[in-house]
Amino acid sequence: MDHFDEIKDIWKSHKTERLPSIASINDAIKNFHSTNKRNIFFFVFLSVTCIVTMIWVIIDYQSNLWTTRVGESLFILIGLYLFFSKLKLLRRNKQEELLSTNDYLDNLKKKSQKGALSETRAILFILLSLAFFFYVYELLSVSNTRLIFGYCLLFLFLVFMWFVYRPLMVKRQQNKIQILLTKIDNIKNQTDEKG
Amino acid sequence: MDFDTIYSEFSHKIFSVCLSYLNDTDKAYDLTQETFITVWQNLHSFKHKSNIGTWIYRIACNKCLRQIENDARIKKVELPTQIEVIETDNIQEQKHIFLRNCIADLPELERIIIGLFLEDVPQERIAEIVGLSHSNVRVKVHRIKEKLTKKFKANGSF
Numbered sequence: 001m002d003h004f005d006e007i008k009d010i011w012k013s014h015k016t017e018r019l020p021s022i023a024s025i026n027d028a029i030k031n032f033h034s035t036n037k038r039n040i041f042f043f044v045f046l047s048v049t050c051i052v053t054m055i056w057v058i059i060d061y062q063s064n065l066w067t068t069r070v071g072e073s074l075f076i077l078i079g080l081y082l083f084f085s086k087l088k089l090l091r092r093n094k095q096e097e098l099l100s101t102n103d104y105l106d107n108l109k110k111k112s113q114k115g116a117l118s119e120t121r122a123i124l125f126i127l128l129s130l131a132f133f134f135y136v137y138e139l140l141s142v143s144n145t146r147l148i149f150g151y152c153l154l155f156l157f158l159v160f161m162w163f164v165y166r167p168l169m170v171k172r173q174q175n176k177i178q179i180l181l182t183k184i185d186n187i188k189n190q191t192d193e194k195g
Numbered sequence: 196m197d198f199d200t201i202y203s204e205f206s207h208k209i210f211s212v213c214l215s216y217l218n219d220t221d222k223a224y225d226l227t228q229e230t231f232i233t234v235w236q237n238l239h240s241f242k243h244k245s246n247i248g249t250w251i252y253r254i255a256c257n258k259c260l261r262q263i264e265n266d267a268r269i270k271k272v273e274l275p276t277q278i279e280v281i282e283t284d285n286i287q288e289q290k291h292i293f294l295r296n297c298i299a300d301l302p303e304l305e306r307i308i309i310g311l312f313l314e315d316v317p318q319e320r321i322a323e324i325v326g327l328s329h330s331n332v333r334v335k336v337h338r339i340k341e342k343l344t345k346k347f348k349a350n351g352s353f
Contacts, residue, residue, distance in 0.1 A: 003344045010290045011211070011313045018220075019206050020228065022199050028228055029235050097233055097257040098250070101307065102326030104257045183263040190304040191327055 040090050047083045054079065063138055071135025078127055102191050109184045112177050129158050196247055198235055205248065206231065208314045209255045215310030216259040218299040230255045245323065252316065253324045256307050263303070297346045301339065308332065309339045
């Protein structure tokens with residue numbers, strides 16, 4: 001008998017009786033399915049409530065200034081974008097797991113690199129800042145002091161968010177992504193090796 | 196093939212592949228369950244272009260690889276150093292633990308390949324699952340076999 005056949009026998013000697021029965025795996029699937037549905041329902045419910053409230057505020061506020069309208073429209077656009085992207089994420093059916101190991105790793109690497117750049121988040125932040133700048137103009141334009149003071153505060157807050165908070169978050173995220181990318185490259189090297 | 200038949204035919208094999216990669220029984224059970232949830236979710240879209248087994252193993256292997264997103268290293272199971280003094284009933288179990296620890300020392304891809312090989316998946320199919328050439332898989336299997344046999348000999352486990 002070949003030595004490796006003995007190893008194979010040792011491997012096959014392991015008992016797997018504890019594996020769940022088909023009934024319990026079906027229960028797990030049902031449970032998974034209903035949790036998923038419930039999460040989507042709550043998310044849609046909360047988002048629709050927020051958007052309806054925003055629309056109600058817009059109608060009720062009756063602003064005559066175009067700046068307020070632009071601010072409101074930007075808020076709604078950002079809200080809709082976030083709503084649909086989150087919904088897409090919740091409904092995502094891990095299709096990448098059907099790929100071959102090699103393609104799966106390429107896909108994981110591409111997604112991680114995309115996450116590190118976070119261009120979308122930067123654009124959203126700029127749009128949100130603009131929305132705030134437009135939206136508060138009507139409230140602050142009552143007096144010059146209020147206008148200057150209000151915009152200075154808003155500007156300082158955005159500067160803090162952009163130059164202090166954001167780089168900190170990006171650095172933390174990039175460290176994690178870098179570790180993951182190294183691990184992926186390490187496995188990719190194993191596939192590239194000749195034997 | 197319906198889901199129930201698939202589960203009864205492949206669950207033990209998938210569990211073994213997960214166990215060879217993770218070296219953790221509980222995690223292997225969890226990953227087996229996750230694999231079959233994904234199988235159930237995507238069964239309607241399975242095109243029968245490839246073998247159903249290849250398709251399921253592929254999902255399981257990718258689930259295993261997803262573990263690299265967690266920082267935890269693959270753990271080693273405690274094993275007494277003197278295998279000879281263990282009761283006869285437990286010898287096979289201890290050898291199994293030793294084998295799992297030897298596999299845990301292998302790089303990620305080799306753990307997947309040997310897990311599939313030990314479950315009698317043909318090398319052509321392993322190549323299809325991991326996305327390597329058949330010759331590359333053949334060489335890798337040969338090397339892994341050598342490594343494991345060497346460790347078993349060094350430990351006096353034969």
